[in-house]
Amino acid sequence: MTKLFIRLSFFLTCIASPFNKAFAQINVDAQYRPRFEIRSGYRELIPKDADPSLIASQRMRLSLTYEKNFLRLVFSPQDVRVWGDENLTSSTGVYGKYASLDLYEGYIELKPTPSVRLSIGRQVLSYDNQRLLSERDWNQNGLAYDAVVLKIENERADIHIGTSWNSLEATTSENFYPSGRIKSLNFLWIEHKFSDHLKGTFSQIASGVTKTDSSSTINFRQTSGIYIDLNTKNIRAKSNLYYQFGNNQQGTNVSALLADVDIMFKTGKICPGMGFSYLSGNKNLNGKTDHLFDVLYGARHRFFGHMDYFRNISSHTRGGGLVDFYGYLNLKVTDKINIKNTGHFFSLAQHNLLTPDSKYLGYENELKFNYRFEHWGNLEAAWLFYLTTDSFEQLQNINNPRFPQFVYVSLSVNTNIFKEIDR
Numbered sequence: 001m002t003k004l005f006i007r008l009s010f011f012l013t014c015i016a017s018p019f020n021k022a023f024a025q026i027n028v029d030a031q032y033r034p035r036f037e038i039r040s041g042y043r044e045l046i047p048k049d050a051d052p053s054l055i056a057s058q059r060m061r062l063s064l065t066y067e068k069n070f071l072r073l074v075f076s077p078q079d080v081r082v083w084g085d086e087n088l089t090s091s092t093g094v095y096g097k098y099a100s101l102d103l104y105e106g107y108i109e110l111k112p113t114p115s116v117r118l119s120i121g122r123q124v125l126s127y128d129n130q131r132l133l134s135e136r137d138w139n140q141n142g143l144a145y146d147a148v149v150l151k152i153e154n155e156r157a158d159i160h161i162g163t164s165w166n167s168l169e170a171t172t173s174e175n176f177y178p179s180g181r182i183k184s185l186n187f188l189w190i191e192h193k194f195s196d197h198l199k200g201t202f203s204q205i206a207s208g209v210t211k212t213d214s215s216s217t218i219n220f221r222q223t224s225g226i227y228i229d230l231n232t233k234n235i236r237a238k239s240n241l242y243y244q245f246g247n248n249q250q251g252t253n254v255s256a257l258l259a260d261v262d263i264m265f266k267t268g269k270i271c272p273g274m275g276f277s278y279l280s281g282n283k284n285l286n287g288k289t290d291h292l293f294d295v296l297y298g299a300r301h302r303f304f305g306h307m308d309y310f311r312n313i314s315s316h317t318r319g320g321g322l323v324d325f326y327g328y329l330n331l332k333v334t335d336k337i338n339i340k341n342t343g344h345f346f347s348l349a350q351h352n353l354l355t356p357d358s359k360y361l362g363y364e365n366e367l368k369f370n371y372r373f374e375h376w377g378n379l380e381a382a383w384l385f386y387l388t389t390d391s392f393e394q395l396q397n398i399n400n401p402r403f404p405q406f407v408y409v410s411l412s413v414n415t416n417i418f419k420e421i422d423r
């Protein structure tokens with residue numbers, strides 16, 4: 001597969017040459033990200049007699065961008081693999097059979113005027129703090145969407161309007177779709193820059209899913225809310241408040257709330273911070289209204305702790321929702337070295353018939369080291385551990401687990417391998 005990427009890179013560079021005469025801008029960027037992990041309770045608790053898992057994975061991504069006048073074309077293939085995941089062997093080693101080469105992005109952007117753009121195709125949708133729409137970059141595959149997005153932008157305000165419609169194949173009748181996936185995603189995003197230090201956004205998202213895998217009925221969950229970002233000389237504060245209504249997948253009425261506040265104090269090389277997240281849950285599982293907030297397509301690893309115990313709030317809290325109080329200390333050792341320690345205190349937002357008696361779910365600690373080589377790459381290493389409670393072990397359905405901890409080392413290299421700007 002590495003040879004394939006080398007050939008593909010050479011091919012992209014070659015096809016870029018004829019464009020040089022067309023007065024265009026061409027960029028070919030490459031990204032390589034290997035990650036080595038020791039999982040001993042990461043994502044889920046494991047029994048005391050179970051051995052930790054040691055894995056290595058990687059992402060290789062190329063991105064060709066061609067831009068001329070009112071046209072922009074982005075083509076970005078990637079290869080994602082766990083080392084050794086091939087299922088065939090030979091006397092010279094392993095070779096691939098599983099298809100790991102895929103299209104990450106592939107879209108065209110039309111620019112009829114300097115302030116208006118229209119993006120069509122597979123593209124990243126990442127907004128604000130990535131609470132509801134995210135590229136999920138921790139995942140080696142990342143996340144892109146097949147969508148059409150109209151963008152109207154000026155110095156003070158930006159407006160994005162997007163829509164999508166998904167199908168498994170080109171059917172001649174019916175149009176069924178897996179109920180666990182997005183059938184139709186529609187959104188409005190408005191950002192206003194109040195000053196150089198303060199900006200705010202309003203979002204409205206209509207997310208539609210089919211009632212069952214063999215039903216054409218689509219139920220839409222509506223999400224409305226605001227996001228505020230304050231960045232001054234002494235403080236960086238981010239906050240969002242979102243309310244959900246409409247219907248869940250089964251057609252039940254929805255009334256749910258999500259609130260986040262994060263404040264960091266800029267005091268020099270040592271910057272303390274603290275935050276709070278509240279995601280509403282259900283007190284009555286058979287009620288006429290669903291109060292469990294759905295984080296839709298937002299980042300999972302970024303919020304509620306990096307041990308990733310709360311990726312699916314519905315199943316991982318048994319519908320109880322989640323509360324996260326956290327604090328952190330960020331130390332800038334040098335211009336290239338940064339150390340950050342974060343502590344989380346988790347608890348359920350609500351009791352119901354399926355949740356434990358006690359709401360307190362435990363404490364997670366995250367110690368991270370980051371070294372930036374240059375603008376093209378950085379090395380990140382981390383040690384995380386979790387102090388469980390009886391309630392958390394009940395949610396995880398395991399008694400007397402092995403001490404949960406997670407260690408990883410990740411190298412990220414991002415570099416431009418070809419650039420041409422016509423004069």
